Amino acid sequence: IDSKYFEEIGTYDEGMTVWGGENLEMAWRVWMCGGRLVHLPCSHLGHIPRSQPYSFPGGRRRVEVYNYKRAVEVWVDPEYRQFIYDHFEEMKDLSTGDLSARLQLKNNLQCKNFTWFIDNVWPELFIYNRDVKAWGSLQNMHDPRCLDNHQYLFQAPERLFFEACHFKLATQGFSLTNDNLLRTSLQCVVLKENKEGSRPMLEDCIIGPRDKWTHVKNGYIKHERTGLCLDVDPAGVVAMTCTPGSKSQQWKFTRYV
Template sequence: MMPARTVETLFEDLRPGLGSQGRPWFFFLTNQRRKGLIWSRNMGAIQASGDYVLFLDSHCEVNEGWLEPLLERLALKPNLAVSPVLDLIDPVTLGYKKGNELLKGGFDWSLHFHWLKRDLANQELPEHPFKSPVSSGGVLMMSRKWFLKLGSFNSNLKIWGGESIELAIKLWLCGGQIEIVPCSRIGHIFRRHHAFDFPPHSHEQQQQHHQQEEEQELELSPAQATYLHNSKIIAESWLDDYKNMFYALKPAARRIPLNHTFHQLHQLRTELQCHRFDWYLRHVSPELSLMLYEFAATGTLRNEDRCLHHPGVKDSRQQLILVNCYRDDITQWSLFRSTGQLSTQREFCLGVDLHQEVTLKPCLRMNNTASMSQQWHRMDTHLVHNETHLCLENPVQDRLVLAPCRWHAVSQSFQFSLEMERQT
């Protein structure tokens, strides 16, 4: 095995090809200081000399015959990026379990990755390659030339997080596609927690962060700040007007500084004649588009300068408080068009009990008679309970009650960060 080398001190005599015994060379490059996964993968692609680049996490185990199916698809479609089906390796026992080829990659408006169920088309077999809006972040293979032409992973992203979503959007909008190839199987350890720490902010960012904390009571860990930083770059780079959906769900991101311009990105979008993001919603990820039509309103729910929050404690009568709106974990609320239910992301719904007390309980199915207790509608900025015709009110800090509607009462005015339809 060859000794590890730094990128900066790579020996001149290292060159691609076969060694004296007809075996391939392996070059191990290390950074002199921590630069993170995103920068390191970009540098690896630059130093590579083959036709294809393969990104593979260290916590993976390749299965038999994993490579040939990926190469076959790339030979047929040069602008393709391919990913195997990921089998599951238990992080504790290292037991190996077959993955599900009926799942594709996707993300929500908070720019978090999710697996999405897919249905087989007529005469489609489970082993057929299929298109996916996003690949799972750790494992991807594509033409090295095409990867570099797309600008690689966005070099302004920090350490780890969001790079697979950013590249996927860029691929689809700028003339490429992503496929998952079920005949290729690679085992992957899905850890429950990060195996590494995120670095603290730089001195300049720390000063900005402390100032923001004094003004907005921000509560961001280094991991949260990195996620918001990277997600904000994706939103500003590719979502066009739909970035308001992201900011509605992650208002703290508005306070995250970005220390670069988007001039090069605009040049890239022009040169490659990239589509706008609404094309991605129509042709690649209709599931993401459906979220826009399910909600009458979504995002944070503000009353004056505080937002309604569910901290997750057990007593339903004390689950609802009003806090600073710029906390990273602030509760996101969605008012559904079809049911009138006002739900958290944890699938708890705002309701009213027999004593007309405001509660937060698991959302009920609409064929349940009791579900009337969880139905609301908007009148101006008020939330009116369908069953009692009373309005939600915050008469004193951290307390919610039902009261007769008073249309000019500030204590009854609740504003979502994103309204999907005109209020009546």
């Protein structure tokens, strides 16, 4: 990006404080207002952090959430905002300050809407309550804890956790899709070993395996390839031979479609 284009596209949002959120805001703005972002193979980028001769009013987390809220209210269509606020409840009732200048910039640049962005730039985006059979927290009927992803965001396999239920989608949001994937926003639940006693894992849904699961409402969750059922033991979630009537193999989602 050169300085001329940076100025034409609206520089930074001066209503944001300190830092955090400006990278996401600018990415949305560039794509939706006629530009594009590209990967340059074999390129190198250096980032030298400076000291912090500034403070975060109200704490760093509050500053970042405030900045993200400004970006969301300007660039995300109203029908999509609730999905974000469901995951980040602290953002929902936070004030954004005056957005009139950024909304005017969006109008002046004749920017496209967020639906266009999803359809053309990010078609892989998974929306947790669309094209699904069930969604929300997934709770065991015997040991009333829930599956938990610990907000894992990376591609390498990670274990699936079993924690006290708090029913917040950011860490305990799971969906059973119409094509029988059991997944979070980014990861799918998979079995790496095709044997009884194996531990379910979270793995990237795009580049990793896409194991399929069958679920009976308020009942078992069966791994289609192995025929094993999700169960619980003192160490957490485990795949075991299906046992009719076993309470520890019965699960319920918060919502069924």
